[in-house]
Amino acid sequence: MTRDSRRVQHRVITSEELRADVDRVLAEERMTFDRFVELGRSDELENPRLRDLWLLAGAILVGA
């Protein structure tokens, strides 16, 4: 194993895993998934945590 390969960990991520993470954060931020998608699509999420969540996971989940 090379030095670099030890520092890059590969894995597969599932929609179920992403959705569980999104739901957990949305529960903490008191937002529904539908509202999250609506605001994410129109780029109106103001909470930086939710912006990251949309850009990272939400867009994969809804194919945006």
Added chain:
Amino acid sequence: MPDQPLAAAAEHFARGLLDVLELICPVTVLSVAEHSNGQGIIRPADGTAGEPGRMATTTAGIDLRFFYRYDLDPDGDYLRVQGSSIGLSLTPNGRCLLRIEYDRGKGPDRPDAHVHVDADGALWGTALTLSGQPLRSLHTVHIPAGGRRFRPTMEDFVEFLLAEKFVEPTRRDWRIVLRTKRQEWEERQAKAAARRHAPAVAEALRRLGWTVTPPP
């Protein structure tokens, strides 16, 4: 090195990223996660599936927070970043003071590449009021930053942190490393721009004395 094209491209990108990150981060472990829809995520290894992680810098209390969401370009040759965020956050509360965001194809009213700054600004409040807008935090403003092709990179962000002395470099030749990595980025972007604007590039090359023949 992974066999699949997407995984191999992501591995290559991640290794290049490590070269830059280790200039300011003592421990650099990246997670590369692929989804069955052909997209993937690169982020610090301590993140969760849906949230970016943080990477501690050489300055205690100042973290680097980032992720890249990507796929392969239509030709299947290059990694294409679909969304990314590179930010500076404070360890105690996780508040992100500065973020460079990229959201490819966001739409006509928002720049794909933009900067968010979390700060109090009375003068911005005045500008919002004068323009008839409700008061809102400065971090909601999308400050354009270079456009899709020449947006700020991790190299630029790390250089900013070093040049402004927010963090200390882990090695003395950091400028050389950044210069090399930035040149690689610019060459990749130049190739992408050439594919997108082939006639204009051909014209420019002809003016420089090159012989350029269109494909059949």
